[in-house]
Amino acid sequence: MRHQLPGELGECLTDSLSISPGLSLLHTRYQPRKELAEESHKQLEQPILAITMGLDGESLFRGRCGTELHFRQGYTTVSAFRCSQGERHYRHDCRVKQLRLLIGAEALDHYLGESASKRLLDGKDGIRQLAHRPTTGSSLAHIGALLRETEGKESLGTLQTHIHVLCLLAEQLRHLDLPLQKHEPRYSQRDIEKLDAARALMEARMGQNLTISELAADVGLNEGKLREGFRHRFKKSPHRLLLELRMQKAWQLLETGCQVAEAAYTVGYEHPSNFSAAFTKFFGCVPKSVFGPKR
Template structure:
């Protein structure tokens, strides 16, 4: 997903002389808190004179937050940004609309371009976010703190991904279809269409898993069979069906009949789009939801039933193989 190729868009470029070319220089302290239409989100709004520029943040879990932003500045904009709390953080930015950039005071630069994902890591980074006048920029950012990286990727992952200080770009590439679905779900803004807290958690963790899997994978060989946009929609429907009906016994034959794909195309499509076979994809969805249910206070038998296991013993064995710990060791966040 993140290998650079001839399809990579031009990187966002900042003006040669920012002090002359950028009309607005905004400090982080100039943003004000404003009401959000979605419960739980905290909205920060830049002054009206700058344009329609705001960001909303939701703390999904300890060390895991999502930020969605929309900027439409009236003139070129440089917004000061400082992360100086000493926390090492993994940042996944999904550019949904428009192009923008970030330039750290140390000279490091990041580009954000519609349809592409930028994966970076930072500690005590200070710089400026850059936006062009009159260009709408919509983004979704997943912020993963050091403790959460350690929890899911271990000590080796923490050493490999997180810098001792400053800013580091880890990957830049086209957003895969699977991640686009979850980013869109997290970006829903009204209370009526917003996912439940459990689904928000699942969307965020699945995004993280997708991007880390792609980051660790070798560059893929050219596909022998291209998938049409209609095929991709059907594959996404099959994945959504797995998530919606994971409590039921699902078979490849049932999925194929439900979405109108042949078994061979479903197998190859899941592997190419989602990085896993249909069986493995369903298992990952079930085990991630099971973990979220247990952390939300569900009993082991309840979680087992809700993710499609009739016998708790079978569920416990599958959970232990997947997560490396038994369900009973999962501590509820309610306590």
């Protein structure tokens, strides 16, 4: 869709492209013949996040609440709007070119999670500037592709357009350093039993050269789920848990008078020197200091 001001005001037009529900792209080109203050009365159905990439010239938006947003060439501005009433100001004979990405609250909920989205868009003021920083090289590559699409020079297709738009969105959200929603995997009772079985196998076979792939196959889980499951169930990785089990077993053996080399072989170390280094790093003391029953 194209929005264009009357020709006597100069070349002032904005092309908008709907990417998906709640996600749209606006390409603005303004070169007014006189000082221009374009009023915005639009009532927003929901809060929006606006990412404005200045490509040429500069302009100003002054909200009814008094907040001012400045846009200029080479900079990306991220703003949260709860209302969009105000004025857009353009200088006489100053060419302005901008690409703007608009994301509604519901779409942002989908990408960030409701709580993070609400923190981003909520605020006492109707308009808030969240960031204003130089546009990065990686953003410029995506911007260039999207400009070719909006100017009709190249048809990217739905998939490629989505990719470029979401890459721009992801980069700006990353810079805002938001705590993104974490999707915790679900584990059935059967999965929990398999994880417990994997831990038991570690204890029983710690003297062997046990690999993650073998352990996963033995209990009937894929490697990814086994790794994630250990962090969920035992709060540590499989490698870390195996190390702890080996070190605890080695301490018990040494306390009962087992020789260092024998303890090393029992818990799966081929070379006693490697065992001694790992033991010292883990406990902060050498194996010989533990050797034999204490009186």
